[in-house]
Amino acid sequence: xxxxxxxxxxxxxxxxxxxxxxxxxxxxxxxxxxxxxxxxxxxxxxxxxxxxxxxxxxxxxxxxxxxxxxxxxxxxxxxxxxxxxxxxxxxxxxxxxxxxxxxxxxxxxxxxxxxxxxxxxxxxxxxxxxxxxxxxxxxxxxxxxxxxxxxxxxxxxxxxxxxxxxxxxxxxxxxxxxxxxxxxxxxxxxxxxxxxxxxxxxxxxxxxxxxxxxxxxxxxxxxxxxxxxxxxxxxxxxxxxxxxxxxxxxxxxxxxxxxxxxxxxxxxxxxxxxxxxxxxxxxxxxxxxxxxxxxxxxxxxxxxxxxxxxxxxxxxxxxxxxxxxxxxxxxxxxxxxxxxxxxxxxxxxxxxxxxxxxxxxxxxxxxxxxxxxxxxxxxxxxxxxxxxxxxxxxxxxxxxxxxxxxx
Amino acid sequence: xxxxxxxxxxxxxxxxxxxxxxxxxxxxxxxxxxxxxxxxxxxxxxxxxxxxxxxxxxxxxxxxxxxxxxxxxxxxxxxxxxxxxxxxxxxxxxxxxxxxxxxxxxxxxxxxxxxxxxxxxxxxxxxxxxxxxxxxxxxxxxxxxxxxxxxxxxxxxxxxxxxxxxxxxxxxxxxxxxxxxxxxxxxxxxxxxxxxxxxxxxxxxxxxxxxxxxxxxxxxxxxxxxxxxxxxxxxxxxxxxxxxxxxxxxxxxxxxxxxxxxxxxxxxxxxxxxxxxxxxxxxxxxxxxxxxxxxxxxxxxxxxxxxxxxxxxxxxxxxxxxxxxxxxxxxxxxxxxxxxxxxxxxxxxxxxxxxxxxxxxxxxxxxxxxxxxxxxxxxxxxxxxxxxxxxxxxxxxxxxxxxxxxx
Numbered sequence: 001x002x003x004x005x006x007x008x009x010x011x012x013x014x015x016x017x018x019x020x021x022x023x024x025x026x027x028x029x030x031x032x033x034x035x036x037x038x039x040x041x042x043x044x045x046x047x048x049x050x051x052x053x054x055x056x057x058x059x060x061x062x063x064x065x066x067x068x069x070x071x072x073x074x075x076x077x078x079x080x081x082x083x084x085x086x087x088x089x090x091x092x093x094x095x096x097x098x099x100x101x102x103x104x105x106x107x108x109x110x111x112x113x114x115x116x117x118x119x120x121x122x123x124x125x126x127x128x129x130x131x132x133x134x135x136x137x138x139x140x141x142x143x144x145x146x147x148x149x150x151x152x153x154x155x156x157x158x159x160x161x162x163x164x165x166x167x168x169x170x171x172x173x174x175x176x177x178x179x180x181x182x183x184x185x186x187x188x189x190x191x192x193x194x195x196x197x198x199x200x201x202x203x204x205x206x207x208x209x210x211x212x213x214x215x216x217x218x219x220x221x222x223x224x225x226x227x228x229x230x231x232x233x234x235x236x237x238x239x240x241x242x243x244x245x246x247x248x249x250x251x252x253x254x255x256x257x258x259x260x261x262x263x264x265x266x267x268x269x270x271x272x273x274x275x276x277x278x279x280x281x282x283x284x285x286x287x288x289x290x291x292x293x294x295x296x297x298x299x300x301x302x303x304x305x306x307x308x309x310x311x312x313x314x315x316x317x318x319x320x321x322x323x324x325x326x327x328x329x330x331x332x333x334x335x336x337x338x339x340x341x342x343x344x345x346x347x348x349x350x351x352x353x354x355x356x357x358x359x360x361x362x363x364x365x366x367x368x369x370x371x372x373x374x375x376x377x378x379x380x381x382x383x384x385x386x387x388x389x390x391x392x393x394x395x396x397x398x399x400x401x402x403x404x405x406x407x
Numbered sequence: 408x409x410x411x412x413x414x415x416x417x418x419x420x421x422x423x424x425x426x427x428x429x430x431x432x433x434x435x436x437x438x439x440x441x442x443x444x445x446x447x448x449x450x451x452x453x454x455x456x457x458x459x460x461x462x463x464x465x466x467x468x469x470x471x472x473x474x475x476x477x478x479x480x481x482x483x484x485x486x487x488x489x490x491x492x493x494x495x496x497x498x499x500x501x502x503x504x505x506x507x508x509x510x511x512x513x514x515x516x517x518x519x520x521x522x523x524x525x526x527x528x529x530x531x532x533x534x535x536x537x538x539x540x541x542x543x544x545x546x547x548x549x550x551x552x553x554x555x556x557x558x559x560x561x562x563x564x565x566x567x568x569x570x571x572x573x574x575x576x577x578x579x580x581x582x583x584x585x586x587x588x589x590x591x592x593x594x595x596x597x598x599x600x601x602x603x604x605x606x607x608x609x610x611x612x613x614x615x616x617x618x619x620x621x622x623x624x625x626x627x628x629x630x631x632x633x634x635x636x637x638x639x640x641x642x643x644x645x646x647x648x649x650x651x652x653x654x655x656x657x658x659x660x661x662x663x664x665x666x667x668x669x670x671x672x673x674x675x676x677x678x679x680x681x682x683x684x685x686x687x688x689x690x691x692x693x694x695x696x697x698x699x700x701x702x703x704x705x706x707x708x709x710x711x712x713x714x715x716x717x718x719x720x721x722x723x724x725x726x727x728x729x730x731x732x733x734x735x736x737x738x739x740x741x742x743x744x745x746x747x748x749x750x751x752x753x754x755x756x757x758x759x760x761x762x763x764x765x766x767x768x769x770x771x772x773x774x775x776x777x778x779x780x781x782x783x784x785x786x787x788x789x790x791x792x793x794x795x796x797x798x799x800x801x802x803x804x805x806x807x808x809x810x811x812x813x814x
Contacts, residue, residue: 048735049731049735051730051731051734082730082742082759082762083763084762086763117725118759118763119764185735224713224714225712226714226732228731229727229731229734304632305631305632306805310806310808310809311810313806316811319525320488320524321524323489323524323636324456324524324635326457327457327634328454328456328457328458328633329457331457333457352489352525356489356490356491356493356525357489357524357525357526395810396807398717399717399720399803402713403717403720403721404721404723
């Protein structure tokens with residue numbers, strides 16, 4: 001398996017592109033389209049928020065009921081959530097416009113929207129935008145990147161990742177794009193992420209691996225504990241790699257799982273490190289927990305704490321806040337067994353041993369904490385399970401971005 | 408019932424005071440002591456954080472096992488949490504010092520600490536500090552205020568509230584003090600709050616009313632979703648008002664409950680409005696929910712959301728974020744029935760009707776939102792239960808305060 005350059009267009013048979021439809025932003029691309037030349041098996045996971053956006057309701061129904069899809073259309077600027085029946089109609093019109101333009105059935109077109117909640121999608125602009133795609137699609141890496149850029153809102157970097165591996169003597173590729181910077185606390189999925197692959201796999205096996213991997217990748221990141229109304233993660237697999245169709249958990253399945261986990265983890269970390277206002281990626285690895293569930297809940301509690309996040313922003317070795325966040329996570333444990341070490345490219349520093357703070361060199365701690373990627377290693381001494389979660393620091397810019405986002 | 412001036416010294420038979428023990432801060436009072444002339448029935452609630460501070464473990468044991476206490480000693484600067492067995496010894500030494508100085512049993516002395524987690528309490532300074540209290544206690548309003556000031560950390564205002572009422576022909580008084588500005592997401596109690604009263608009541612009835620009221624007062628506030636290791640709320644009742652002892656849920660009990668709720672709600676709101684960096688008190692009232700539990704969870708989800716809190720800071724009428732926070736609260740409901748109105752002293756503005764955003768005047772919305780006290784009224788149209796929660800906005804100063812608190 002190796003990392004390759006690009007995103008949703010690296011696998012065989014996929015084209016992507018972006019257009020400026022003027023939905024809410026001006027002077028930039030705000031719609032993206034990804035299509036597969038042939039029907040692609042689809043799997044996905046969606047937000048657990050009770051308030052679901054119109055595109056989430058639409059795409060979830062398709063993933064639940066259909067074997068294959070041909071396209072995903074995405075827009076930024078307006079989330080089409082909390083928009084009532086009118087929002088559902090606008091969303092269907094978006095899918096219909098793609099279906100009409102490219103000769104698909106509308107139920108073969110997944111939809112995704114991101115942006116302000118509550119505003120209605122301007123259907124005429126969406127329809128005019130979709131027409132522009134007839135000249136805007138390509139299978140180049142650049143075309144995939146254009147799509148990844150068009151779906152950005154408060155994101156500061158485009159998020160793409162791709163890998164290739166070989167099964168059954170055939171090279172298989174997969175690549176994805178994500179957007180997401182605020183309202184990130186995925187619960188079953190994350191805000192707008194699509195992976196395309198040319199692997200041949202059954203829908204059942206694809207959904208199985210997606211559901212498993214979402215739990216340990218996208219669901220382990222948080223920017224602000226706010227679970228979006230629009231969280232969507234989908235994988236399209238069109239089979240053009242020519243491998244023997246994966247229809248059980250054999251070695252080919254495991255090879256695909258490994259590559260998909262690599263791509264999903266990388267996209268998830270890209271999102272965490274580009275959290276709104278973030279200056280640092282903050283990883284927490286909980287080791288030797290009693291169960292995986294304990295480890296996951298503990299790790300996510302630490303990376304979600306505002307007090308831990310502000311301490312990381314201030315490069316302050318405030319291990320007490322990490323202990324506190326472990327303590328209120330809901331997991332029962334013996335505080336007097338917990339060790340805590342902070343690690344970064346600049347070195348490491350032991351902060352707590354058996355639940356009590358150690359004497360440590362503040363200058364060394366500062367040096368460790370001033371790096372861009374910080375890891376808290378928590379040893380529970382309670383078992384043998386581990387989990388990793390990814391977040392970011394909480395800075396002035398988070399407040400700035402969100403104190404004035406809507407207008 | 409009426410509000411009266413003062414705090415922990417308004418009720419008969421209580422003295423309080425503060426001294427500068429130099430525990431961590433210099434040039435300010437950092438220890439407070441409250442004593443009752445006669446044994447006082449005690450009730451309390453404490454943090455549910457698995458990582459409990461030494462004083463929480465100590466005071467919880469006393470409240471669980473003892474009928475009466477004589478004193479509460481409090482310090483700021485160091486939280487004495489995550490300090491291991493050495494921390495427990497230091498805490499016991501603090502109680503012992505008070506017991507020795509004033510002729511109490513050490514198990515009649517409640518302890519509370521607040522400040523940095525992980526640091527050890529300097530026992531010698533604590534012991535020297537306690538000796539200074541022999542000349543520092545008084546039953547005046549000013550003495551209570553000095554105690555309330557001594558326990559402040561990042562608080563910007565001292566928090567006291569008192570009321571009086573009549574039962575059984577006798578005037579009963581009660582007054583409390585609190586501290587708390589960050590790491591505020593109480594779960595069973597809140598950070599350091601003490602109410603003293605001269606009512607005559609059994610321990611059983613006192614604990615009953617305290618547990619009931621904590622759920623709808625302190626447990627309904629949040630500053631940053633971080634449940635402290637040191638949350639403590641205690642009530643001392645010494646019976647000097649001379650009323651017939653309250654030993655069942657009669658009219659006297661109800662009169663006391665009403666007054667205690669008034670004091671606890673007022674202290675809780677003082678804490679929320681003085682949340683770290685806060686510029687506005689943000690109240691959310693959920694009406695017509697299916698159950699009280701639903702209403703409480705929904706209200707607390709809204710006031711806890713970083714995205715809602717930053718919008719309130721920016722005076723941005725971003726109702727979509729409120730809908731989103733209701734949606735991920737864990738409560739099941741029909742989003743297409745929800746109405747949302749924002750109210751402040753400057754007027755009100757309807758934002759959502761039946762789950763869809765309304766057209767509204769941005770200038771009016773800005774005017775409503777620029778006030779210091781904002782209320783979100785959420786109508787679920789699902790039943791007849793309601794709950795209120797209190798929080799604050801999330802500002803640059805929250806980041807500033809917590810990016811550099813420990814050092």
